[in-house]
Amino acid sequence: EAGVAQSPRYKIIEKRQSVAFWCNPISGHATLYWYQQILGQGPKLLIQFQNNGVVDDSQLPKDRFSAERLKGVDSTLKIQPAKLEDSAVYLCASSLDWGNEQFFGPGTRLTVL
């Protein structure tokens, strides 16, 4: 079974630039999550989708971050404009449904200079 795919794996940008991350969940998984993991901390949920609807985006900085999952499969997370404090690993996870085990992708390591 293929796992959660993410791209790119690494990204370096300058502050105030824009960046987008892509996630392809495990086939058939209805629930998709984006987490932010800052160095030395545990992952923090940014947004959770159930199919193509948002379930929880309470910790998403909506002035600069946006995410979508238009067809209920792939998802993109965008940061515009980026700040230095956005440097982190962005993890995508998926689960069969909202109450099930979450499977994590390899993450995208973002460095903002």
Place this chain on the structure above:
Amino acid sequence: AQSVSQHNHHVILSEAASLELGCNYSYGGTVNLFWYVQYPGQHLQLLLKYFSGDPLVKGIKGFEAEFIKSKFSFNLRKPSVQWSDTAEYFCAVNRGGGATNKLIFGTGTLLAVQP
């Protein structure tokens, strides 16, 4: 707000030593508890989970954890570690029966096992 505390940030052990990693959470209601592991260069993966029932949970690779409700704890144990257990370990919690499946993670414990 829910939070998860992992008191050991770095642990160094020799092979065959016993391991116990502490995890405490702050939430008075029903919770589901998890331990995730991240081996060097690999994804986060589930080690074990507790939803209900027997508070002593067994996971993969000989790991186990005990849920002690009165202490709000879910400590991870392994009687004899191996070099291949070198990894970062995360405790996580979510609300049982909640509307979302949001996981609240601790800050992680980096375990180094010396051969």
